[in-house]
Amino acid sequence: MTKTIDAAGGALAASPAEGAAIVTRGLTKRFRGGQLAVDHLDLTVPRGAVFGFLGPNGSGKTTTIRMLLGLVSPTSGTSSILGAESPGRALTRVGALVEGPAFYPYLSGAANLRRFDAADPGADPRTVDRRVGEALDRVGLTAAARKRYRAYSLGMRQRLAIAATLLGPRELLVLDEPTNGLDPQGTREVRNLIKDVAADGTTVFVSSHLLAEVEQMCTHIGVMRTGRLVAEGPLAELRSVKVPRLRLETPDVATAAAALASFGLTDIRSGPGELSAELGDALPERVTEALVREGIAVRGLHVLRPTLEDVFVNLTGEGFDVEA
Numbered sequence: 165m166t167k168t169i170d171a172a173g174g175a176l177a178a179s180p181a182e183g184a185a186i187v188t189r190g191l192t193k194r195f196r197g198g199q200l201a202v203d204h205l206d207l208t209v210p211r212g213a214v215f216g217f218l219g220p221n222g223s224g225k226t227t228t229i230r231m232l233l234g235l236v237s238p239t240s241g242t243s244s245i246l247g248a249e250s251p252g253r254a255l256t257r258v259g260a261l262v263e264g265p266a267f268y269p270y271l272s273g274a275a276n277l278r279r280f281d282a283a284d285p286g287a288d289p290r291t292v293d294r295r296v297g298e299a300l301d302r303v304g305l306t307a308a309a310r311k312r313y314r315a316y317s318l319g320m321r322q323r324l325a326i327a328a329t330l331l332g333p334r335e336l337l338v339l340d341e342p343t344n345g346l347d348p349q350g351t352r353e354v355r356n357l358i359k360d361v362a363a364d365g366t367t368v369f370v371s372s373h374l375l376a377e378v379e380q381m382c383t384h385i386g387v388m389r390t391g392r393l394v395a396e397g398p399l400a401e402l403r404s405v406k407v408p409r410l411r412l413e414t415p416d417v418a419t420a421a422a423a424l425a426s427f428g429l430t431d432i433r434s435g436p437g438e439l440s441a442e443l444g445d446a447l448p449e450r451v452t453e454a455l456v457r458e459g460i461a462v463r464g465l466h467v468l469r470p471t472l473e474d475v476f477v478n479l480t481g482e483g484f485d486v487e488a
């Protein structure tokens with residue numbers, strides 16, 4: 165169920181939290197300098213979702229992720245991941261990419277992963293080759309396993325970073341802006357990889373400021389604006405929030421405005437030689453018929469369907485970078 169939050173911060177409709185992969189309630193972070201980075205965040209990420217955590221730069225995404233993983237403590241509020249109240253209890257089941265891992269350029273991808281695995285006290289050294297092999301296979305780097313890291317493309321480097329988060333069986337992957345700085349090819353590689361990982365049943369929580377990217381890979385989204393969640397829910401429901409508008413070109417603007425109002429159209433805005441209105445449930449062909457019946461000269465009539473971008477700009481008050 166989509167949760168849209170009103171201006172006063174009240175949830176109009178909430179999603180059920182049972183069995184969720186991530187739940188936060190009233191999660192708040194105020195930094196020492198006084199900066200309120202995250203403000204009473206109520207987030208519910210269903211298990212099995214690819215959840216896009218969307219918002220402009222500085223809206224509080226990284227701070228939220230750091231609190232979820234126990235890397236920074238909240239000022240107030242609670243969070244739980246995979247049902248554990250403290251992140252430490254769930255972390256073996258969570259793969260996280262917050263700051264890019266440091267890889268050695270002169271070591272191969274496989275050797276770099278072996279180093280990562282060795283740093284995990286819970287990992288059995290006798291089975292390292294199997295874990296590294298499986299992680300490389302999962303991100304499609306088996307053929308490049310022996311290549312030095314410095315010879316990897318940007319997309320391969322990021323796929324290796326994701327492989328490092330997949331060295332154990334994971335129920336949840338948390339990825340902070342995983343396509344940042346990638347070229348279009350690398351972005352596609354990472355996007356496809358996220359879809360593959362999710363297809364195996366892993367929940368993925370991925371932050372991004374790129375709407376187009378989130379649209380292409382996520383099942384659910386949460387939209388942040390200056391530390392607050394302004395919308396949350398399945399992508400398909402947020403898409404259906406879009407309300408089409410009708411644009412009419414006519415010399416009879418005043419008469420046409422009165423006619424549109426009498427047909428039940430709302431939010432009528434007029435300018436020289438044209439006007440627009442929210443179409444609501446009215447059918448454009450019926451409106452055209454009725455206008456002509458009223459003797460109004462119709463020079464042009466268009467239905468404007470807002471993009472998802474328009475919906476989010478309304479919610480966040482800011483534009484998104486729409487490059488894929």
Ligand SMILES: Nc1ncnc2c1ncn2[C@@H]1O[C@H](COP(=O)(O)OP(=O)(O)OP(=O)(O)O)[C@@H](O)[C@H]1O
Pocket residue numbers: 195196197199200201219220221222223224225226227228373
């Ligand atoms: N350690 C810190 N001390 C003080 N303020 C901070 C700190 N970390 C983040 N902030 C501030 O908190 C706000 C939210 O930052 P955060 O990094 O969480 O946003 P973001 O949505 O992840 O943005 P970006 O995509 O640019 O990383 C910003 O105004 C930022 O300047």
